[in-house]
Amino acid sequence: MTFILATNNMGKVREFKEILEPLSIGLVPQLVAGVDFEVNETGETFEENAFLKASTVCQYTRFPAVADDSGLCVEALNGEPGVHSARFGGGKEWTDQQKYEYLLQKLEGAENRRAKFVSCICCVFPNGDVLRARGECPGHILSAPQGDGGFGYDPVFAPEGYEQSFAALGQELKNTISHRAKALAAFREELEKYYALR
Numbered sequence: 001m002t003f004i005l006a007t008n009n010m011g012k013v014r015e016f017k018e019i020l021e022p023l024s025i026g027l028v029p030q031l032v033a034g035v036d037f038e039v040n041e042t043g044e045t046f047e048e049n050a051f052l053k054a055s056t057v058c059q060y061t062r063f064p065a066v067a068d069d070s071g072l073c074v075e076a077l078n079g080e081p082g083v084h085s086a087r088f089g090g091g092k093e094w095t096d097q098q099k100y101e102y103l104l105q106k107l108e109g110a111e112n113r114r115a116k117f118v119s120c121i122c123c124v125f126p127n128g129d130v131l132r133a134r135g136e137c138p139g140h141i142l143s144a145p146q147g148d149g150g151f152g153y154d155p156v157f158a159p160e161g162y163e164q165s166f167a168a169l170g171q172e173l174k175n176t177i178s179h180r181a182k183a184l185a186a187f188r189e190e191l192e193k194y195y196a197l198r
Contacts, residue, residue: 011151135182
């Protein structure tokens with residue numbers, strides 16, 4: 001079965017492929033499928049944005065489309081950057097490094113550094129069926145970046161039970177404990193149930 005992955009983020013593409021590999025799903029990034037535009041993420045929640053992306057790409061390609069909307073929620077910042085994680089600070093023009101350095105500046109002197117990564121996955125089928133899944137990974141924001149792996153805020157986020165960042169822990173471990181790993185595991189279960197009932 002072939003699904004269009006509604007993202008141009010190659011880090012997400014890699015993680016999706018690695019985690020969903022056991023299902024023998026053919027994942028085609030949206031650019032490869034001819035979707036050369038970005039869907040406006042106007043939703044107020046991760047769930048709303050994931051649905052917007054998946055439904056738009058499904059309508060355009062007439063193939064099942066899967067989308068993830070994810071972000072970092074920091075307690076001391078009242079849940080920011082949240083759904084605006086990709087546009088935090090200077091927006092999409094900023095590099096990942098500029099965004100996490102801006103985050104560290106905003107948290108300077110903060111005692112509460114608790115945070116969580118959230119991932120919401122939505123799959124929309126051409127017949128209108130919708131599957132949803134959510135995963136969270138609690139942790140804390142480090143005082144300085146660590147490691148050179150991962151993407152986004154990975155260098156400054158340490159998952160619960162670890163003192164190393166996602167970027168330092170490595171992709172293999174991240175793929176078992178991250179928010180996206182949990183959401184994808186839940187999505188895989190939903191997909192298996194969906195096809196078992198058909």
